[in-house]
Amino acid sequence: MDPLVISVDEAMAYRRAAEKVLATGDLADRKKLIRTCVSEIRLAPEDLTVEIQYKLPEPVVNALVALNMPTGAWM
Secondary structure (H helix, E strand, O other): OOOOOOOHHHHHHHHHHHHHHHHHOOHHHHHHHHHHHEEEEEEEOOOOEEEEEEOOOHHHHHHHHHOOOOOOOOO
16 A cells, blocks of 8 residues: 655645644644644653654544554554
């Protein structure tokens, strides 16, 4: 099965919408957007490091499932 393809126009539209929410959205909207892409944030103050684990946004996962594509196939 072919991997999910997102057009440049779709990707750019998502990016513009995300930028708008981050720039002008209220705190709840900004948190909601970040939660769609971030799975976990780990702070290590002793090392002065932050580890961020990202995830696919739910609409992308839903599209993969709708195509009967195993979620590991895109890796």
